[in-house]
Amino acid sequence: MEQKKQNFVINRIESLKYAFIGAVYLIKTENAIKVHCVSTILLSLLGYFxxxxxxxWMLQFLAIGLVISVEALNTSIEKIADFIQPDFDKKIGTIKDVSAGAVLFAGLFGAVIVAFIYIPKLMLFLSQ
Ligand SMILES: Nc1ncnc2c1ncn2[C@@H]1O[C@H](COP(=O)(O)OP(=O)(O)OP(=O)(O)O)[C@@H](O)[C@H]1O
Structure with missing residues (x-):
């Protein structure tokens, strides 16, 4: 039982290691993720100032986390699609379009959250 418990903990740590490798790979290779990382820094500075x-803060990080997570899943789907069908295929095109659509949804609603936070502040600033 103790051995099983120990294996469980080791397995969780191993999974975390692979997830970390995946996250670093995304940041290093995907331009969209790089843009999101820069946006995260800019929004955090904006939030601070x-x-x-x-x-x-919670809503802003929730929106950022949602967009980056969906973007990562989109990249994963694109890679699977390219692996199973490197040639032009109408169905693959639809799969990739739908996956990109998910990113668009997350991005649009993320932008709405950011707008709800900052537009009133901008209005107040402009009215002074
Ligand atoms: N194998 C394919 N068969 C048919 N259409 C494809 C195929 N590959 C890509 N497409 C079309 O091109 C679009 C862009 O695909 P692509 O894989 O280049 O994604 P992307 O959004 O440019 O990704 P990234 O910039 O992250 O590489 C897809 O949404 C799809 O409409």
Whole structure:
């Protein structure tokens, strides 16, 4: 039982290691992920300097996390698609389009969250 418990912990740590390798690979190779990382830094600076609330920080990080996660899954789907069918294939095209559509949904709703946080601050700033 103790051995099983130990294996469970080791397996979880191993999985975390592979997930970390995947995340580093994404950051190094995918331009879209690089753009999201830069956006994360810029939004964090904006949040810091405009003094956003705790709830706004949580929503902002939730939106960023959602967009980056969906982008990573989209990359994964593109790679599977290229692996199983490197040639032009209408069905592969649809699969990739749908996957890109998921990123668009996440991005649009993420942008709505960011707009809800910063537009009132911008209005206040402009009205001063
Ligand atoms: N094998 C294919 N068969 C048919 N259409 C394809 C195929 N590969 C790509 N496409 C079309 O081209 C679009 C872009 O595909 P691609 O794999 O270049 O994605 P991308 O969004 O440019 O990815 P990235 O910039 O992350 O490499 C797809 O959404 C699809 O419409």
């Amino acid at each position: 405009t003094n956003i609330t705790r709830t706004e």
